[in-house]
Amino acid sequence: MPELPEVETVRRTLIELVAGKKIKSVTVRLPRIIQRPAVPEQFEDALVGMTIETVERRGKFLRIVMDGLVLVSHLRMEGRYGLFQSEEPIELHTHVLFHFEDGTDLRYKDVRQFGTMHLFTPGTEFELPPLNKLGLEPLEPDFTRDVLFAKLARRLAKIKPLLLNQEYVVGLGNIYVDEALFQAGIHPERTASSLAAGEWDKLHAAICSTLGKAVEAGGSSIKSYVNGQGEMGMFQHQLLVYGRKDEPCHTCGEAIEKFVVGGRGTHICPSCQKAPGQAGKQSTG
CATH class of the missing domain: 1.10.8.50 (Helicase, Ruva Protein; domain 3)
Structure with a gap:
C-alpha cells in the first residue's frame, strides 16, 4: 500500500500533470470505486466543467482541488494515476477516466480494485468520512x-x-x-x-x-x-x-x-x- 512518502510523491507529480486542466467529461467503468455520491452518474455529471486548481494531501489521501469541488482519493493497495492522450488505448484495470478539454485523460488504474473516490463541496471533506477522524500530520511544523x-x-x-x-x-x-x-x-x-x-x-x-x-x-x-x-x-x-x-x-x-x-x-x-x-x-x- 502506498504510504505517506509515496502519496506525497504522487501529489507532486499530479500537480505538474493536471493543474489548470478543465474536465470535459468523466467515465466511470467500475462504479464501486465511487463512494460519494452514491450514484456514479452523479459523480460524472458534477465534474463536467470543473478546472483542477491543485492537488493536496491529507495522510494517505489525495485531495484534488477544483474550482467548486474537492475529490478525495485513496489509492489503497495498487491504485495509480497516469496522464494519457485521449486516443491512446485504455489499459486493463483502468476504472475511472477524467477527459480534459485539451485532448488528454487522467486515468485511474487499480488492479486490486480497492481504491476509493469521494466528492465534496470545498471544506466539507474535513467534516465527513474518510478525512474527519485522521490524526497528526508528521510532516507539518506542528508535529512536535x-x-x-x-x-x-x-x-x-x-x-x-x-x-x-x-x-x-x-x-x-x-x-x-x-x-x-x-x-x-x-x-x-x-x-x-x-x-x-x-x-x-x-x-x-x-x-x-x-x-x-x-x-x-x-x-x-x-x-x-x-x-x-x-x-x-x-x-x-x-x-x-x-x-x-x-x-x-x-x-x-x-x-x-x-x-x-x-x-x-x-x-x-x-x-x-x-x-x-x-x-x-x-x-x-
Missing part, C-alpha cells in the same frame, strides 16, 4: 515531540500498532514504522507508556527523518508503486530493516529478524532494539 508524547505516551498498547493507527498519526504504514522504530532503537512490542522521555525524542526525530528522506527519494517501490509519471521510488535502497530478514544489521552486524506484531510482518534488529523486559527500567517523565 511534545504533541506526539501527549497523543500516545499514556497508552498501554504496543507502540507499533499505535503508530499504524491513522487516528493518531497519519501516513505511517508498515515500512516506515519499522524503519523509524529501528532508528529510534525501540522494540515494536514495547508499550507506549513504557517509553522514557529520551526515547520519545528519538522516536519523533526518527519519524521525521525517515519520512523526509523517503519523500526526497520519491518513496519506496517495494511491489508495484510508481508515481504519476510512471517512475519508481528509490528509498527501498536505503531501508535499514524492512525486507532485510536474515541480513546483517548495518549498525551491529546482528541478523535482522521478522515476526508478527499486531497482525503485520515486522522487521527488527534484536540487538539494537531490545525486547520488553530487556530494555531496562523505563520512566515516562
